[in-house]
Amino acid sequence: MRVTRALNEKSLPIIRYQQLNCIADRFAARIANNASPKNIKNIMSDALTVAERRRPWLLLAPTLITLAVLMVIPMIIMFTYSFHVYLGNGRDQPDFYLGNWAEFFTDGYYHYGIWQTARIAAITTVMCALMGYPAAYCIAMSRFRRKWMLLLLLILPFWISFIIRTLSWIHILGEQGAINATLRWLGLISEPIPMLYNEGSVIMGMIHFLLPYMILNVYVSLEGIDRNLVSAARTLGCTAWQAFREVTLPLSLPGLAAGCLLCFVLAAGSYVTPLILGGPSNFLFGNLVFDAVMAELNWPMGATLSMVLLILLGAIAAIYSRYMGLSRIYKGLSR
Amino acid sequence: MKMDTTKRLERLVERYGNGGLERRTFLGLIAAAGASAGIMTRWSGTALAAVSEVRFDGWGGIVSEALRKHAFDPYEAKTGRTVVEGTFGDEIDVLTKVKASEPGALHVIHSSGIEWYKRYADLGFTSVINEANVPNLKYVMTALIEPFRKVTPEGLSAAPYDYGTTGIAYNTKYISKEEAEELGANLLIKPELKGKIGALDQMSTRVWYGALQTGQDPNNIEDIDAVWAKAREQRELVKKYWGSGAELMDLLSREEIVVTDGWSGRIAHLQQEGFPIGYLDPPNSMAWMEDMLILKGAPMAECEELVNFMLEPDVAIAVAEGQNYPPALDPTKVTLTEKIKNLPAFDPTGTMKNLTFADPNYWAAHFDEWEKQWNRIAKGA
Incomplete structure (x- = not known):
């Protein structure tokens, strides 16, 4: 029995091919002696030498240690902090105090914050999808020989600081900004149009920040579609629009969904954009965390709210993974 | 005279070399120096x-x-x-x-x-x-x-x-000196200026001006609900709560806002730059x-x-x-x-x-309660 039979012998270096065959022979011998199907998985694992079994862990160790130190442990600390008691004036003490969680569950202010965050993030995501899909389609279908240049242009804004990119909107949307100044110069308006420090400017700022994520995800998905399918649809009598609707769009939906997930999660976790471009009532849940930690020095409540945000966004990612598979995002990032 | 560690150890070696120190004492002192270096904490490292x-x-x-x-x-x-x-x-x-x-x-x-x-x-x-x-x-x-x-x-x-003081800065193209002096702290809640008013995003300033607008002593506020009511009233008129001196100057100079409470030094700087900005310290202005x-x-x-x-x-x-x-x-x-x-x-x-x-003492006693309440009011509560 040769497990590697399906592999193309020519596609592998000889040494690697021989190693695979060696492992396969060991599997075959063990399975022949103990052919119970439920034991096959254990047999395959046992057939690897100790060194072979350790190798993936050794390779993963730096990443796992980094993740544990920089993400898992801080999250555990944050979670335990949510049970501390806030004593006032910036002081707190360790305890098993449920008051912070009780306050979150019973206080409508926080619930409104979640609703407002979900609403603004959803609007941003839909706008990104509507604007990002045509752009990604144009790039993917372009016959331009230097397509990489289009993609480079797409990620060019990432070379500039996020804060500076956000601040730049003040000089575009402001009363003395580029748009109002142009409209006044053209004589189209006499009084400046208020475009800054409201929900619209917050959403605009977030679209500016998130649109490349959407375009890249959709582009990867569109690039993976076999063009022959569209040609076949056209040959069978579809119009260009029908071919797009029946073939291209359904096949690109996973990329669109991955882009939507990224945009929604990043938008919902944002707090700088509302701080710079928002008015008094344009805030997201992240701003409530900021207030609790930075303004009130109430770290236990800040930790509680941070955990809430983490759980909610994690739940959204989990639901997405259940129905769409997070592998779409990995695929998008790996291509 | 202050002496660094290297100099001190060099002198120790010299004394030992000159026979001024027993071998046991010398080794003991070297061991102590080594131990103290070994148990140096990261805090002392930072300090040094x-x-x-x-x-x-x-x-x-x-x-x-x-x-x-x-x-x-x-x-x-x-x-x-x-x-x-x-x-x-x-x-x-x-x-x-x-x-x-x-x-x-x-x-x-x-x-x-x-x-x-x-x-x-x-x-x-x-x-x-x-x-x-x-x-x-x-x-x-x-x-x-x-x-x-x-x-x-x-x-x-x-x-x-x-x-310095946190007084009232106003654009003289839109607000006259006489009007500013007449309205005082209430200039910051003038309904006709809706969408052109700025305010410092800081609890103490908001409560202080709320107290002035309700005729109360900022260091002995008897009706805090009235102060919050004024804060809510102002919130509906405010275009932007600013958070730094640079933002204050930017908003005023670009005429995004025409009146705000502001820091005296920053406003003086704008005046020196030639911007048409007036500055008023109303009675009991925040010093x-x-x-x-x-x-x-x-x-x-x-x-x-x-x-x-x-x-x-x-x-x-x-x-x-x-x-x-x-x-x-x-x-x-x-x-x-x-x-x-x-x-x-x-x-x-x-x-x-x-x-x-x-x-x-008065403000420290109310800080937690008022800070929390202000953050909520600022966001529409």
Whole structure:
């Protein structure tokens, strides 16, 4: 029995091919002696030498240690902090105090914050999808020989600081900004149009920040579609629009969904954009965390709210993974 | 005489070599030196490393520019030590940093005065200055130093440095001086100015002005609900709650807003730049003083030397002229320039009796409750 039979012998270096065959022979011998199907998985694992079994862990160790130190442990600390008691004036003490969680569950202010965050993030995501899909389609279908240049242009804004990119909107949307100044110069308006420090400017700022994520995800998905399918649809009598609707769009939906997930999660976790471009009532849940930690020095409540945000966004990612598979995002990032 | 470790060990070897020290004693001392080096904590490492540089955190913008030009550059030239600068928009940012970091990470802060001083003291972040190392404290107004002594009777941790007011800045193209003086604090809630009003996103300022708008004493508010009602009323009219001096100046200069409460020095700077901005201190306008606070864990000798240098009359006057805030120097002891005498909030008597400062104990007692409530109101609650 040769497990590697399906592999193309020519596609592998000889040494690697021989190693695979060696492992396969060991599997075959063990399975022949103990052919119970439920034991096959254990047999395959046992057939690897100790060194072979350790190798993936050794390779993963730096990443796992980094993740544990920089993400898992801080999250555990944050979670335990949510049970501390806030004593006032910036002081707190360790305890098993449920008051912070009780306050979150019973206080409508926080619930409104979640609703407002979900609403603004959803609007941003839909706008990104509507604007990002045509752009990604144009790039993917372009016959331009230097397509990489289009993609480079797409990620060019990432070379500039996020804060500076956000601040730049003040000089575009402001009363003395580029748009109002142009409209006044053209004589189209006499009084400046208020475009800054409201929900619209917050959403605009977030679209500016998130649109490349959407375009890249959709582009990867569109690039993976076999063009022959569209040609076949056209040959069978579809119009260009029908071919797009029946073939291209359904096949690109996973990329669109991955882009939507990224945009929604990043938008919902944002707090700088509302701080710079928002008015008094344009805030997201992240701003409530900021207030609790930075303004009130109430770290236990800040930790509680941070955990809430983490759980909610994690739940959204989990639901997405259940129905769409997070592998779409990995695929998008790996291509 | 101060001696570094290398010199001390060299002298030890020399004594041993000359027969002035028994072998057992010599080895014992070497072992002790090794042990002390071995058990050195990272905090002491930070403190030692900091001797070649002093960390200073300030307000950025024109204030930091003035300090850099008139105080830090000359100090660096004189001592060979570097002043590493950090900036913040709101002092709560820096207090959070202090809380999150180890003692010694931050050294000197351009702090917002007595009520903030009390907060640092209550959290155990203050140090004790050896006043013999800061002889220039004798030039500072007694009226400014005494409140600090009351908060930390065991010794000062800060030296008062400048003072100013948070008054009302208005664009004279849209609001006349007469109207501003007539309405006073109520100019900030004039319905006709809806969408053109700015306000500092800070609880203490909002409560202070709410108290003035409801006719109450900001240091003894009897009806806080009335103050919150005014805050809500203003929120509906406000275009932007600003968070830093740079943002304040940007909003006013671009005419995004035409009236706001603002810091006297920043407004004076705009006026000097030629912008049509008027400034008004209504009765009981919010006065504050700023101090150079040396934090616990900072290298004291070096920080004291820096603060003393900054309090040199020539240096303090140059900084004051640069940042447009009067210095804490007593005008009865030091001759100040005409420019300083014409700055907003300047008190020629040196007694500070014309200005209303926040009562640190009163405000500290209400901080948590009011801060939380203000954050909610600012967001529409």
